[in-house]
Amino acid sequence: MNINSVPHKPVLPQEVCDAFADLKEGIIVDCTLGYGGHSTLLLERLPGIELVGIDQDATAVAFSRRRLAHFGERVDILHGRFSEMIHRVDSTKIRGVLADIGVSSLQLDDPSRGFGFSADTLDMRMSETTPLTARDVVNGYDQASLERIFREYGEVRGARRVAELIVRRRAKKAFESAKELADFLAQHLKGGKIHPATLVFQAIRIEVNDELGELRRLLQTIYDLRLSNATVAIISFHSLEDRIVKSTFKRWAKSCICPPEAYRCTCGNDHAYGKIVTKNPITAGEQELAENPRARSAKLRLFRTNP
Ligand SMILES: C[S@@+](CC[C@H](N)C(=O)[O-])C[C@H]1O[C@@H](n2cnc3c(N)ncnc32)[C@H](O)[C@@H]1O
Numbered sequence: 001m002n003i004n005s006v007p008h009k010p011v012l013p014q015e016v017c018d019a020f021a022d023l024k025e026g027i028i029v030d031c032t033l034g035y036g037g038h039s040t041l042l043l044e045r046l047p048g049i050e051l052v053g054i055d056q057d058a059t060a061v062a063f064s065r066r067r068l069a070h071f072g073e074r075v076d077i078l079h080g081r082f083s084e085m086i087h088r089v090d091s092t093k094i095r096g097v098l099a100d101i102g103v104s105s106l107q108l109d110d111p112s113r114g115f116g117f118s119a120d121t122l123d124m125r126m127s128e129t130t131p132l133t134a135r136d137v138v139n140g141y142d143q144a145s146l147e148r149i150f151r152e153y154g155e156v157r158g159a160r161r162v163a164e165l166i167v168r169r170r171a172k173k174a175f176e177s178a179k180e181l182a183d184f185l186a187q188h189l190k191g192g193k194i195h196p197a198t199l200v201f202q203a204i205r206i207e208v209n210d211e212l213g214e215l216r217r218l219l220q221t222i223y224d225l226r227l228s229n230a231t232v233a234i235i236s237f238h239s240l241e242d243r244i245v246k247s248t249f250k251r252w253a254k255s256c257i258c259p260p261e262a263y264r265c266t267c268g269n270d271h272a273y274g275k276i277v278t279k280n281p282i283t284a285g286e287q288e289l290a291e292n293p294r295a296r297s298a299k300l301r302l303f304r305t306n307p
Helices: 013-019 037-045 058-067 069-074 082-088 105-109 134-140 143-154 159-172 178-188 198-208 211-224 239-252 286-291 293-297
Strands: 027-030 050-055 075-079 094-100 231-236 274-276 299-305
Touching (some): 050 069, 134 143, 134 159, 211 231, 231 239
């Protein structure tokens, strides 16, 4: 792939750079390196920092290795899940963690990956080592499990009916491609402004890649590492993810961890990991929305750990 034609536009580029603007040295871990959009901006604007980029997608890693090669020793790229790979970084040097959770435009647009409505496979794995595929979920999960993921991860209206329709149809013939599934859903569901299959596809993708589990594990690891003076920046695209980030940051900022029914504080009142920087999430401005529709649902939350 030509590194001069970058297949993915980073969301909230200015806001991400602003979040780390005061960094003179140390390591930023870009947990979702993708096509190196955010990483390039950070390396260009912050000449004193080093960057560790992580991605579980081999295509993204190969692309970014080439795109970031001219930064030389300042960059280290790790292929794997962020919740596992972040342990390989010297935590005493980490001054920033960025995660831009979700799929990249290339993953969505590449028909062989099975993320898009016209794809001829039913895969949706971000990493080829993930054991579960979309095909396993759609053709193998029982009706109650399908209903649960549609409701929880897709907030699909009429989740029960959609699960039932899929189960009935696959009893006659298994779904073989994303296109087949998308066309089937389009025949039976109303979509409004979006394709009728959008939320069902989102739910299946979240399940296949265990996206919420990964986010929870990443946040737990960031806490366990007891990073000092570090900015944690998480961009999410889904209300459930944003809720996880928001409640975790809230918990991290709590100084007193006594049970609510305690008569007086006995915990020492010094348990805060740091401070919430963004009371409300940062979202894209009008100009970015006009140029990059993917930014529509992006929410950036920032936390700063104690010195
Ligand atoms: C939205 S894209 C990131 C785009 C990137 N910020 C850029 O500017 O090019 C998300 C990337 O995160 C990766 N990803 C998602 N979950 C991951 C995880 N648990 N571990 C490692 N990489 C993950 C995906 O493979 C995808 O390439």
